Structure formats: structure tokens, C-alpha cells
């Protein structure tokens with residue numbers, strides 16, 4: 001566990017990730033993302049050394065969505081995964097992007113305004129604003145580690161996806177290989193520096209803290225199974241610095 005504020009300045013989420021979930025309250029996480037919503041996308045590209053679009057495309061492919069399908073993208077941020085999903089389900093498909101930060105949702109709405117069937121809404125991943133079995137797939141990219149309860153996050157994804165549909169989670173991983181450890185050291189060192197240059201130092205310190213204790217891939221797979229998902233698999237990308245988990249909602253009996 002962490003100390004009450006973990007040395008974080010006021011207005012910046014204090015918590016580290018734990019085996020159960022992020023120790024930072026969602027209200028703090030939401031305000032922090034509101035604050036960085038304007039710089040989030042270019043920062044993301046830099047921090048990921050321009051790998052992030054490739055990771056996102058792979059996550060979208062793993063949903064196995066087809067034209068006419070329906071998907072939900074959770075912790076959608078500025079909406080890029082949601083927009084990629086939307087492209088995949090055309091013609092005729094629909095995508096809902098959900099995020100707890102009104103600032104991030106505002107950026108997504110402005111950017112993707114006027115695409116029929118692509119909708120963004122402010123909402124909590126732990127209590128999704130959607131009925132049961134409403135979607136063919138659910139995705140979450142770099143959002144799971146921000147949630148205070150990973151099990152509840154996956155249970156909600158399972159709830160809103162129909163039997164046989166897929167749940168996909170893309171997240172920064174605990175490094176295993178030598179290459180991943182080197183990349184992670186680069187990430188830990190460079191992210192706060194880039195954050196400071198963008199005038200958002202403390203927020204990007206949080207980013208580094210938030211990935212530090214995120215569970216290992218096997219543990220995340222176990223949490224997904226406990227949430228009722230089956231056929232859970234995972235794969236590393238870019239030397240294992242990110243992991244993509246996929247599970248399926250069991251077919252109806």
C-alpha cells in the first residue's frame with residue numbers, strides 16, 4: 001500500500017497501482033486527465049516512441065468486430081481507439097466511448113464530431129452506462145491500471161458484452177525480458193522529463209507511479225477469469241512493454 005498521498009502534489013492522484021486496483025480515488029484521476037486532455041495525444045506519441053498507433057490497431061483487430069457490429073471503448077480518453085473501432089464496424093455499426101474525465105470526452109467529441117454511430121459519454125468504468133449484453137465487443141486501452149478495482153472493471157466489460165463476444169485490454173506491462181526492462185527504464189526516466197517540458201510534470205509522475213505495481217500478465221488473466229471470461233490469452237508487444245489480454249464472454253446455455 002502507499003502512504004496517504006505518496007508524495008504527490010495537491011491535485012495529482014496519489015496512488016500506486018496495487019494487485020486489486022489503483023489506490024488513487026477516481027475523482028483525482030478524472031481531474032488529472034481533465035488537466036492534461038489538451039496535450040495528451042502528442043505526449044502519448046512521444047512517450048510510446050510512436051508505437052502507440054500500432055498497439056491500438058492490434059487491439060482493435062483482436063475484437064474481431066465486423067461491419068454492422070456494436071462496440072464499447074472504456075476509458076476512451078480522446079477517442080482514438082473508439083474511432084478505429086468505428087471504422088472497423090462500418091457500414092452500419094455503432095461505437096460508444098466512455099470516460100470519467102469530461103475534459104477527455106470533450107476532446108473526443110470535438111475531434112470525431114459528425115461521425116454517425118460514434119458517440120461519447122462521461123461515465124465510470126465500474127458502473128457502465130449501458131445495458132447487459134448490448135455490445136459485440138468491449139475494449140480498454142491504457143485505462144485498466146487507473147481503475148480502483150480491476151475485477152469490477154472486467155466484470156462490467158463482461159456484463160455489457162453479448163455471449164460469445166470479446167473483451168480486449170491493452171495495458172503497459174510489468175517488464176520481464178531484458179529488452180522490456182531497458183524500455184521500461186527509458187519510460188520511467190523520460191516520461192517525467194517530457195511531462196515537465198509540457199508543463200505537466202506532476203501529472204506525468206503519476207503516470208509512472210500508476211504502472212509500477214500493475215499486476216503481471218498471469219495475474220491479470222486470473223482476474224479476467226474470475227470476472228467470468230473464458231479463453232483468456234495474452235500477448236506482449238514491443239519487447240513486452242505492453243500486453244494485450246483477450247477474453248470471451250461464455251456462450252449462453
Ligand SMILES: C[S@@+](CC[C@H](N)C(=O)[O-])C[C@H]1O[C@@H](n2cnc3c(N)ncnc32)[C@H](O)[C@@H]1O
Nearest residue numbers: 033075076077099100101124125141142143146
Ligand atoms: C491513459 S488514458 C487512456 C486513454 C485512451 N484509452 C488511449 O488509449 O489513449 C486513461 C483514461 O482512463 C480514464 N479513466 C480513469 N478512471 C476511469 C474510470 N473509473 N472510468 C472511466 N474512465 C476512467 C481517464 O480519464 C483517461 O482518459
